[in-house]
Amino acid sequence: MTYYRPIPQTDPHRPEGALPLAGGWCWFTQVERIERDGPRALIAARDVPGDVLERLTAPRAPLAGLAMDHPRLMGILNVTPDSFSDGGLFMDPEAALAQARAMQAVGADIIDVGGESTRPGALExxxxxxxxxxxxxxxxxxxxxxxxxxxxxxxxxxxxxxxGAGASMLNDVSAFSYDGRMAQVAADSGLPICLMHAQGTPQDMQDDPTYDDVLLDIYDFLADRIAMAERAGIPRDRIVVDPGIGFGKTLDHNLTLLRNLSLFHGLGCAILLGVSRKRFIGTLADAPEARDRMPGSIAVALHGLAQGIQITRVHDTAETRQAFQLAAALRGEQP
Incomplete structure (x- = not known):
């Protein structure tokens, strides 16, 4: 199988003939052609097969009432006692509601509510x-x-x-691997669903994660999950994919995925990136405490933005929104 990774650019001086990346703010003129156990090569975008080019360029459909033609922020609301960064802070319903309102007030487009920690070693x-x-x-x-x-x-x-309580999107970190009935629930609901890659369970995922080729293995996994979702009656335009940074990955695995994020546009879905305050940031930036990793989290979020990522999942909503606003201004976009 041959894979095609567009080389995203955001310079406001866009050359004639440049192609839009997923109908968003990035454009590309070249693509990296990748084969397992083979050489990588840069080719002109016009030399990419037509069906692949269509998936790389087609605008992504709105999700949960949100257009995907500009970056969206998903604010994290963990109502758990043991999440790695904010466990116990929002267990009280009033505190959780106040946090949700605060994130919405500073620009969170989506509030992601979780009641089970999936940090390494977490119990079910x-x-x-x-x-x-x-x-x-x-x-x-x-x-x-x-x-x-x-x-x-x-x-x-x-x-x-x-x-039933009013959720407008589903986010399954197991991509149907934990509970196969989730696919039918998503299909029946008509809501969008995010499918994330994880190797193993929270209890064991960091014991010894191994891959033949981490980038291509995860691409293939997500392609398989999309096909499963479609068979269940979930159209591709209601599917979001997440490569699962930190979920059964070493530091090198995470960096490889982040450097090659644009490959996942070839799946024809919106992409979610969740890196906020994660351990690899602490390792690289000498920040052992999760609360001290905000600057590194924003740096990686901006990298994802430059790769055309549509949804970024964050703890530090106001700070990331400000960074994204400045990035848009520097790209020459009107405020």
């Missing part, structure tokens, strides 16, 4: 406990806002309860 949470943590918070947010709300769960019953 029972379905009823997870529903009890998430559904009331989603209902409270929905009562005062028509903004997008995502439920971060691997479990179909939790997803059903969240949909």
């Amino acid at each position: 949470v029972g379905v009823e406990d997870e529903i009890g943590r998430t559904a009331p918070v989603i209902a409270a947010i929905r009562a005062g806002s028509d903004g997008a709300i995502s439920i971060d769960t691997r479990k179909s019953m939790v997803a059903r309860s969240a949909i």
Whole structure:
């Protein structure tokens, strides 16, 4: 199989004949052709097969009422006692609602509510406990806002309860691998779903993650999950993909994926990037405490922006929004 990675650019002086990347703010004129166990080569965009070029250039459909022609921020709201960065801070429903409102006020396009930590080593949470943590918070947010709300769960019953409470998007970090009924729930709901790659479970995913080729293995996994979703009745334009930075990956794996993010545009879906405050940032920047990793998180978010990533999942909403606004101004876009 041959893979094609567009080389994204954002310079305001765009040459004639440059192609739009996923209908967004990046453009490209060259593509890296990649084959397993073979050489990589730069080729002109016009030499890419037509069906591949269509997926690379076609505008992404709106998701949860949000156009994908400019970057979107997903604010993280963990209603858990043990999440790696903010565990215990928003277990109280009033504190969770206040945090959601605060993130919306500074530019969060989506609030992602999670009731089960998926940090390395985290223990599984029972379905009823997870529903009890998430559904009331989603209902409270929905009562005062028509903004997008995502439920971060691997479990179909939790997803059903969240949909009933007002969720407008699903976020399955197992990409149907944990609970096969999630595909039908997503299909029946008509809501968009994010499918993320993870190797192993939170309990063991960092024990010894190995790949033949981390970039291509994850691309193939996500392509397979998309095909599974389509068979279940979920159209591609309601699917978001996430390469799963930090979920069963070493530092080198993470860096390889981040350097080659634009490959995933070839799947024809919007892309979500979740790197906020993760351990690899602390390793590279000598910041052992998660709360000290905001500058590095923004640096990686801006890298994703330059790769055409449509949705960025963050803890530091106001700071990342400000960085994105400045990046847009420097690209020559009108405020």
